Amino acid sequence: MSGQVLGDKRTNLSQEGWLRSIPKPLHAWLLPVAILIVWEAVSRLELIPATMLPAPTAILKQFVELIVSGELYKHLSISVYRAMMGFLIGAGTGLLLGLVTGLNKLAEKTLDPSLQMMWTIPLLSLIPLFILWFGVGEFSKILMISLGAFFPVYMNTFLGIRNVDVRLFEVARMFQYSRLQLIAKLIIPSALPNILLGIRLSLGISWLVLVVAEMMGASAGVGYMIQDARAYMRTDVVFVGIIIFALIGKLSDSGVRLLEKRWLRWRDTFKG
Numbered sequence: 001m002s003g004q005v006l007g008d009k010r011t012n013l014s015q016e017g018w019l020r021s022i023p024k025p026l027h028a029w030l031l032p033v034a035i036l037i038v039w040e041a042v043s044r045l046e047l048i049p050a051t052m053l054p055a056p057t058a059i060l061k062q063f064v065e066l067i068v069s070g071e072l073y074k075h076l077s078i079s080v081y082r083a084m085m086g087f088l089i090g091a092g093t094g095l096l097l098g099l100v101t102g103l104n105k106l107a108e109k110t111l112d113p114s115l116q117m118m119w120t121i122p123l124l125s126l127i128p129l130f131i132l133w134f135g136v137g138e139f140s141k142i143l144m145i146s147l148g149a150f151f152p153v154y155m156n157t158f159l160g161i162r163n164v165d166v167r168l169f170e171v172a173r174m175f176q177y178s179r180l181q182l183i184a185k186l187i188i189p190s191a192l193p194n195i196l197l198g199i200r201l202s203l204g205i206s207w208l209v210l211v212v213a214e215m216m217g218a219s220a221g222v223g224y225m226i227q228d229a230r231a232y233m234r235t236d237v238v239f240v241g242i243i244i245f246a247l248i249g250k251l252s253d254s255g256v257r258l259l260e261k262r263w264l265r266w267r268d269t270f271k272g
Contacts, residue, residue: 124212
C-alpha cells in the first residue's frame with residue numbers, strides 16, 4: 001500500500017516537473033495551442049465541411065490577405081474609433097455621477113433610483129428606439145455604446161465609495177483632513193479597485209454593443225465585415241472578425257490590469 005502511495009507521489013511530482021519545465025509566460029498558451037492542433041486535424045480530415053469550420057491555416061491566410069489589401073485596417077480603424085468614443089463618453093459620465101451620488105446623500109436620493117431603474121432595462125431592447133430617434137449614423141452607434149459603458153463604471157464607483165471602511169474616516173479626522181484631502185487621499189484610493197473593475201467591465205460591454213450596432217446598420221467596421229461575410233458564406237472572414245474582437249478585447253483588458261498592478265501595489269490580497 002505504501003509503495004502504491006509513493007508511486008502516485010512520484011507520478012504527480014513528475015507531472016509537476018514537466019509543467020514547471022515550461023516557461024511561465026507560455027502556460028496560458030498550452031490550451032489554445034492544443035485546441036488549434038485538434039481543430040487543424042479535424043479540418044484536414046474533412047470531418048466538418050470547410051464552409052462551416054475552416055482550418056486555422058485557411059483563417060490565417062485570409063487574415064494576411066485582408067491586411068495586405070488594407071480592408072482590415074479600414075474596418076478596424078472605424079470600429080476602434082466608435083468603441084473608444086462611446087467608452088470615453090459613457091465611462092467618463094459614469095465615473096462622474098458615481099462620485100457625485102457616492103459622496104452626496106442628496107444626490108443619491110435624487111439620481112440613484114432613476115439610474116437603478118434604467119440599469120434593469122435590457123440595452124438591446126433600446127436599439128429600435130435609437131434607430132427611430134437618431135437613425136443609423138455614427139451618432140446613434142456612439143450613443144448606444146456610451147450607454148452600455150456607463151452603468152458598469154457608475155455602479156462600481158458608487159459601490160466602491162460606499163464600501164470605504166468607516167474607521168479610516170476616524171483616522172482622517174485625527175489628521176484633520178480637509179474635504180478635498182479626504183476625497184483625494186482616502187475615498188478615491190479606497191474605491192479604486194472597484195472603479196478599475198467597472199472600467200474593465202465597461203470596455204467589454206463597449207465591444208459587445210459595437211458588434212450589435214455595426215450589424216444592425218453600417219457600411220464599414222469589423223461588425224459589418226462579419227455580417228457581410230456571413231451573407232456570402234465566407235466563414236473564414238467571419239472567424240477573422242471574431243479573432244480581431246477577441247484580440248482587441250484582451251489587449252484593452254490587459255491594459256487595465258497593468259494599471260491595477262501599478263496603482264494597487266499597496267493591496268495585500270490572495271494570489272491563489
